[in-house]
Amino acid sequence: MFRKTLQLGVGIALGFGLICGQADDLTAQDDGAIGTDVSHLNAGENPYTTAYDVRIGSGIFERSCSRCHGLDGTGGERGPDLTSGFQRASTDAGLFNVVRNGVPDTEMRGISQNRGDQSVWQIVSYLQTLSGGMRVDVPGDPVTGAAVYAQNDCAGCHVIDGVGSSSGPDLTTIGNRRSPAELASDLTDPDERVQPQWWMMNVTHNDGTRVEGRRLNEGTYSVRILDESGRMWSFEKRNLSQSERLENSTMPSYSENLSDDQLQDLIAYLYGLIRPLDG
Amino acid sequence: MKQYLIFVLLLMFATPAWAQVVVPGSLNPANRANSAVASFRSVTNDDLLNSSDQPENWLMYSGNYSSQRYTELDQINANNASDLQMQWAFQLRALDRAETTPVVVDGVMFVTESPSNVIALDARTGEQFWRYNYDLPEEVNYCCGRNNRGVAVLGDRLFMSTLDAHLIALDARTGTLLWDTEVARTEEGYSKTAAPLIVGDKVVTGIAGGEFGIRGFIDAYDPATGEQIWRFYTIPGPGEPGNDTWADDSWMTGGSATWVTGSYDPELNLIYWGTGNPGPDWNGDVRLGDNLYSDAVVALDADTGELVWYFQFTPHDVHDWDATQIPLLADTEYDGEQRKLMLWPNRNAWFYILDRETGQFLNGRPYARQSWAESLDENGRPRRVPDTFPSIEGTTVSPSIGGGSNWFSPSYSPLSDLVYVTAYDGETTYFIREDEYIPGERYTGGGGTTPLPQDSYHAALRAISPQTGLTQWEYPIQPRSTAGVLSTAGEVVFGGTVDGYFYALNSSTGEELWYVNLGSRVHSGAMSYAVDGVQYIGIAAGNVYYTFALGD
Structure with a gap:
């Protein structure tokens, strides 16, 4: 019953x-x-x-x-x-x-x-x-963390609420997706596991054109690259004389550049970036 | 156009059996449905035994009993493959990715659709004769996709596995259901996805469910009635030889499924079938011993289903490296003698050369990245690298769970004397966990994660010598491939990629001849047939079936 x-x-x-x-x-x-x-x-x-x-x-x-x-x-x-x-x-x-x-x-x-x-x-x-949805308390101060974010020009590569550069991942709701421990790892060891959409590539076309940038997509026969100035390139590989793929992150490690307190604060700021609750 | 006329003239003078249906003037695709020749005819055992003599038909899943996935058709060849053009596309209704290989009989194609449907098509136009939709129960237990890989044909009948572990017979001319036999209970985790194999007056078929603690088997059924003729359990019962390779009662839930089609040698009257992983997949502690006949090939007497010999590739597997690959049978030279060989690029990343009369191990070499075996001993048994078993904290080993290759068909070309296999140089971090057997539930004892993104690992089509096991050339694929391979008498090999490309290479040199983007994963193996003197190449990509022929 x-x-x-x-x-x-x-x-x-x-x-x-x-x-x-x-x-x-x-x-x-x-x-x-x-x-x-x-x-x-x-x-x-x-x-x-x-x-x-x-x-x-x-x-x-x-x-x-x-x-x-x-x-x-x-x-x-x-x-x-x-x-x-x-x-x-x-x-x-x-x-x-x-x-x-x-x-x-x-x-x-x-x-x-x-x-x-x-x-x-x-x-x-x-x-x-x-997916980082189980909320936990974090020790740092998010307001100070926002200042650390600004001082280190994180917006030079990242977007929050549409502000910044989109050459790196959008952080608007990063707090929903990453736990504090994962954020700490992202900041101190960014090369650990870089998703393929953030790999870099440099290629040389048979006509001598050299292009370096984000590897948006790659297959057996072709590759698509977004260069630093925002131009989109699509190459047939048979037309390339040279091609190199870099699976490292373009983000530096902040294990040396930031103090432990600054890292804690930055993590608190990023962890607080969550999408508004539904309804 | 001129070259086709020459081809047709050549055919008329050469007159192989299949060329008699050539109708001059029908080479324009628009005219291909114009010939007034009735399609389909009853398929005899002689047809099946001599399938290579009628290459216009594709009479079984792997093309012939040797499972070489090789066609004698050579209208499409290394010189003209760059002229291939799409002829027709048939939209399958289900959204699962298709793993099907159709059968073609005198201009009628029988293609299966996920989960358990069959459609009969005009092989010239892709237009439908009839459709059969199997009624599945609401609750079906299956592991890895609602797949169906194809039908078998004998007489006027088609035979097909269904996802809920039934075997059914249909009238090939109407799609009418003739009988429906429950092979095993889906409630207990059994399912069926592979095309059956006709051997004499029997429908031979395997079973899936290796992740559900089943007990695997190979069955033979009467094509007339659907009644079982024999069953061979791939795990011996108490008192039978090999049962002592399973600790305690672990044989009862030991998996060893048979989820891909086998091969047949009519001269030896032996059926060859690959067997899957022991269960639970990653926790070997509860099933100590070699776990016969898991991860093995078994050779069965076709009349009785009795075991004649076996060869186990991975004793006591703890990485889910099924040996359910297609057994490739080849008659070629080995060590200065003409031999009846079996060639086997195994999921465990080693390539095996066996004598298929006796099961004797002749040679073995890695064909894909592997870190688990130092070498093979004189009997082909692996000398394992220490500390490669799954662990609580994870152990990283090559190949990956998906393997150096997997179920998708390799091919052997008698023309080039090479084996072609889709290979992946991946790795997995393997974990062991405790698990409890509950009927109908997954029973795997662990799992795996990929340390790097999958795109980080190398993939290629590899061409391997059956004399040495050495790779002669490779065709790199980015990001990877889960497609089967077809080779042809026109010196062409066809394969595909996960990002939707279908390609043709020179089968001797690996030189790239042609490719086309089909928009979705190529997950099946190509096949070939001819109607009205036109050779077609067929391939499933995503959930569409495509055919190609030479353009005008």
Whole structure:
């Protein structure tokens, strides 16, 4: 009896967020949902967000999701990276829907109906930790951090709210995507794992033209480059006499240039750059 | 135009069997549906045994029983492949990337569509005769995409695997369902994606589900009734030889799936089939032992399904390196003698040369980046590099989980005497985790991450000598490829890339001849057929089936 109430409660709570699945859920096996009072639930709120739930969610993720999305959620040969935001949902309820039901006509299938809604919510809690969504306290001062950002001319390469240069990643909502620890690593060890869209390339055309810039896209036969002055180039490789790819970051490491306090403050500032809450 | 007339005239004088359907004047694509010749005919065992004598037809998944994915057609050749032009495109309805290889019988193409549908097309125009949509249950357990790779044909019947682990027979002329046999229970994690293989009066077929703690097998069914004739379990049961290579009861959930089509040697009456990873994939601690016959090739008596010999590539695999590659059979020289060989670019990044009469290991060399085996001993058993097993904190090893190559078909050309394989020099950081077997749920015991972005690693089409296992040349691919390979008597080899290119190379030299962007990943292997004297090359990219022929 209770289970029916819980499922129904979740169904109502999610409203339009969930397209289907409730009817099945009434008969689906329960995986140990306990007697939680769900009367407080409002639209799309995840009732299972404790550290324990994250740990359980992590285990289910490993078992059911990691083959495509990688054990750490950074993506694999089949599934996208889940550590830098989500393509298909921007709310807990939306994530719940994607995990529960899958995405039609893609390789993303819903989780087994043998899994109760509690398991799905626990996966959602874990996914939110992957993309920096589980908020934690940070020691630094964001106001001082904003000054550090300005003093070091970070806007010379980065954009925040449309201000700055777009030769590096847009930081407007970086706090949603990166945890404080990841931000610290980004600042002190920027070469660790540079995403391919930020690699650099220099090439020489058969007519002698030399172009150096961001490697926007590359295939077996051709390459597209954005040079420093913002011109877009597209070359057939057979027309190039020389071509070199640099997989390092163009950002310097700030482990030496900034004091520990300055780094803490800068991290606090960046971590506070989050998208406004929906509605 | 002139060269085609010459070609047609040559054909008329040379008159190979397949040239008799040539209708002069039909070479303009617009006229290709004009010939008043009925399409399709009943396919006999003789047709299948001698499929190379009728290269206008593509009668089975890999083209012939040797699985060489090689065509005797040579209208398209190294001198004119740069004139290839698209003839027609057929939009598949599903959005999954297609892994299908169609069968063509006298001008009718039977192409499968994800998850488990078949469409019969006019092979000249891409227009539909009929469509069959299989009704899947709501709950289906499968690992890696809602794939289907093709049908088998015998008589007037088509045979196809379905995602929910059934085998069905259809009337090839109408798409009418004739029988539907449940091969295994999808509720327990079994699924089916591969094209069956017709051997004599049997439909031979494998099973998928290696990530779900299944027990793998190879089955033979009666084409008339769908009744099972024999089953060979790829994991021996209690009391059978090899069962003691599994600790405790781990044999019951040991995987060893058979999810790609096998090969057949009619002279030896042996069926060859590759087997998949032991389960759980990355936690070998719960299944100590060699785990026979996982990651192996088994040679079965085609009449009885009894094991004649086996060769295990990766004993006690802990990296998910299935040996479900297509068994390439080649009759060529080895060590000064003409030999019946089996050539195997394995997912574990080693290339194996076996004697397929006995299973004897002859030679093995890495063909892609690998860091797990120092060498192979005289029996082909790997001498492992220490500390390469998955760990709690992660162990980085080459090849990647996806392997040096994978399920996508390699090709062997008797013309160039080379094996062509899509190779990837990747790596993965492998983790071990505890796992609990729950029927129908994933049972993998860990996983992996890619230390660098995938585009950082090198990929290439490699041409390998069957005498030495050495790479003769390579064609670099950026960013990488998961496409099968076709080679031809016209000295051409066809392959594809993940960013949607389909290309042609000179099969002797690797010289680039032609390429075209098809807009989405080429994830299947090309095939070839001819109608009205015109040679076509067919390939799936994304969810569209394309054909190419020489332009005017």
